Amino acid sequence: MLRRLRALLPFDRFVVEGESMAPSVSPGERVVVSRASYWFRPPRAGDIVVLRDPREPERLLIKRIDTTHGNSVEVAGDHADASTDSRAFGPVPANLILGKVWFRY
């Protein structure tokens, strides 16, 4: 119930696990993600986003957009040696992006 309610809000909170975005975002850090960011403009290269893992949609990933091609984006971790990203799973449909990381808290 609460989760459904949260899905309607323009912002959501996440806690990060894993090293692939270090040093920009480290394990244990919390971020606020804006769903509204992409209501008025498309995702851009360089944005840090939360998206569904295209191979396992229940899992949420945090990655940086590397390149955009129309309705899909390629994502990469900032820490390339410890990241599974578009190099492994290819371009991701833009509709799998939940929102843009707005700030850490």
Next chain:
Amino acid sequence: MNTLVRSSLRVLDRLSPPQKVSAHCDIPCGIYDPGMAQIAAQTVVRMHQLIDGLERPGPDADDATRNAYANSMLRYISVKEEHAELCKHEVRIIWADYFKPEHLEDHPELHTKVWNILKLGSKVRQTVDAAAADELLAAVQQFAEAFWATKGVATRRGPSNQAVGGESVLPA
């Protein structure tokens, strides 16, 4: 971010925890090292040295001598088997999990080299062939150099300082 926003969010987190989001890596440790494969290949070379050096019992040898010979030979062969397989396993992991398509630009021969290592790993199990064991070690050392090069780490070759002799490749 100002303190009020931060503390409000922390309170909110206590009421309803934030969702988990993964800065995901299939192997979260990101730790790979060809050193294990090199040690395994050196062990295979060493087992060939020990097999070659083992004194064969003569026609008049007593049972104790024959048993000791058989025991040592079987132990050397068994370790040769295990370490050849271990070497293949370690190389396979680094090849499949660490190397990414962009690495192939600088190391276009990677797949062929790995294939060769896996073939040599099988050959040294099937036969007693000291030359094949030396080839396996040399191929693994080249693989180790390629691995470190992708990380921008220089390597050096120095004495192994092990009973097997020869050189080891180490990150400089």
